[in-house]
Amino acid sequence: MPLKILSTADLHLGRSASSVPENAEESSTKYTWNRMVDWSIKNEIDVLLLLGDVVDRNNRYYEAIGHLQAGFEKLKQAEIAVYMVAGNHDYDVLPEMVKGDRYNNVNLLGFNGEWEVKTFSKNGEQIQLVGWSFPKQFVTEDPLLNFNNVNIDPNYPAIGLLHGDVDNRESKYGPIGLNNLTNKPIGAWILGHIHKPQELKDNAPLIWYPGSPHAMSAKEPGIHGPLLLTVEGANDIKATPVPLSPLRYEHISVDITNAEDEERLRDTITSALFNNANEKVKELEEVAFLVYDICLVGEHATIRKIESWALPIVDDYEQEMGSGTRLSVRKVVNNIRPAVENLEELAKEPSPAGMLAETILAVQNGRSTTFLDELLKKWNGKSDEMNNSGTYQPLRAAEKLNEMTSEDAKANILQECNRLLGELLSQQVK
Numbered sequence: 424m425p426l427k428i429l430s431t432a433d434l435h436l437g438r439s440a441s442s443v444p445e446n447a448e449e450s451s452t453k454y455t456w457n458r459m460v461d462w463s464i465k466n467e468i469d470v471l472l473l474l475g476d477v478v479d480r481n482n483r484y485y486e487a488i489g490h491l492q493a494g495f496e497k498l499k500q501a502e503i504a505v506y507m508v509a510g511n512h513d514y515d516v517l518p519e520m521v522k523g524d525r526y527n528n529v530n531l532l533g534f535n536g537e538w539e540v541k542t543f544s545k546n547g548e549q550i551q552l553v554g555w556s557f558p559k560q561f562v563t564e565d566p567l568l569n570f571n572n573v574n575i576d577p578n579y580p581a582i583g584l585l586h587g588d589v590d591n592r593e594s595k596y597g598p599i600g601l602n603n604l605t606n607k608p609i610g611a612w613i614l615g616h617i618h619k620p621q622e623l624k625d626n627a628p629l630i631w632y633p634g635s636p637h638a639m640s641a642k643e644p645g646i647h648g649p650l651l652l653t654v655e656g657a658n659d660i661k662a663t664p665v666p667l668s669p670l671r672y673e674h675i676s677v678d679i680t681n682a683e684d685e686e687r688l689r690d691t692i693t694s695a696l697f698n699n700a701n702e703k704v705k706e707l708e709e710v711a712f713l714v715y716d717i718c719l720v721g722e723h724a725t726i727r728k729i730e731s732w733a734l735p736i737v738d739d740y741e742q743e744m745g746s747g748t749r750l751s752v753r754k755v756v757n758n759i760r761p762a763v764e765n766l767e768e769l770a771k772e773p774s775p776a777g778m779l780a781e782t783i784l785a786v787q788n789g790r791s792t793t794f795l796d797e798l799l800k801k802w803n804g805k806s807d808e809m810n811n812s813g814t815y816q817p818l819r820a821a822e823k824l825n826e827m828t829s830e831d832a833k834a835n836i837l838q839e840c841n842r843l844l845g846e847l848l849s850q851q852v853k
């Protein structure tokens with residue numbers, strides 16, 4: 424029977440997800456840790472791989488460690504082996520935990536930044552686990568540059584465990600060159616650090632970021648969960664995502680062009696949400712909360728009315744699916760165009776409406792104008808001022824404050840120009 428390996432990274436034990444009720448047990452990452460432990464036992468997993476940043480540096484450190492230890496204990500009783508490498512968040516705590524022989528089933532690979540190989544065998548099947556751990560919080564050199572004298576037997580499958588930033592040379596968190604992964608005698612590389620699950624290469628070697636198994640914010644939309652590996656041969660390792668995250672975030676666009684009144688608008692939005700959730704129903708069995716960011720699109724004469732009609736949906740909307748999944752809305756943004764017959768013609772007019780039209784076109788077509796540059800400069804100044812203000816310090820510390828990018832600035836300016844232009848045009852006597 425092929426060996427079954429469950430792999431995961433970036434659990435950040437100690438953290439909780441945002442935009443779901445704080446008292447919901449599903450919000451905290453320890454819920455997903457327990458769920459993965461139970462799932463491994465129930466599904467007769469042979470090995471659990473942890474790819475670093477399992478424990479969060481900044482959040483309730485001691486509580487987090489207790490939950491990790493309780494899980495190790497359960498896995499030990501079920502005779503499931505654990506192999507892990509440390510990341511930039513837990514470079515000090517993971518080595519500390521495996522000191523002494525409390526858990527003879529738990530192995531930390533590559534202590535202090537030295538590559539290490541260990542062999543695991545069960546029922547006549549044998550695999551090699553090859554790993555490297557963060558020796559300190561910041562690592563600016565590719566760990567694979569020291570992949571020398573690593574003794575790998577080519578007759579058996581080898582799985583590489585590493586935490587770091589693939590193809591990001593400037594990273595302080597272990598920059599990894601993709602080429603340095605592909606020329607090693609490794610059948611599959613399983614990586615930590617990036618929260619979005621992604622396959623970087625589908626074979627020879629297989630390369631995956633399993634991602635965070637617990638979606639933590641709207642910045643991490645889509646399916647989250649651990650990755651199941653089935654080892655059929657040295658270069659035949661299959662990967663299957665297991666959607667175990669109790670939370671899921673989604674971004675959807677809703678066209679409101681035909682919403683003439685408040686009732687029609689609410690109907691348009693709620694149907695769009697329900698249809699979207701229904702399409703995903705097979706992936707929602709384990710999802711308790713599905714949280715949406717809505718972007719309103721289309722064309723409308725009175726954008727401000729649409730906005731005021733849509734606003735209450737953030738607080739009011741709640742819908743429960745047959746699966747028990749609760750749908751809610753975190754945010755509504757608008758990207759509605761004012762109903763203008765010819766924006767290009769209007770942009771030529773020397774009037775406030777013309778100026779707004781010109782700015783809208785500039786943002787949409789990626790051009791710059793003197794006025795747009797001025798607006799961007801002001802926007803960035805205000806945004807920095809706001810982000811650096813003491814009021815937001817607790818949010819920053821909890822990493823709950825999203826960093827603003829120039830894309831955010833342009834999106835906001837576009838939204839504002841559309842709104843103003845709609846307003847101006849609706850005041851014109853026809």
Ligand SMILES: [Mn+2]
Pocket residue numbers: 476510511512586596615616617
């Ligand atoms: Mn990391």
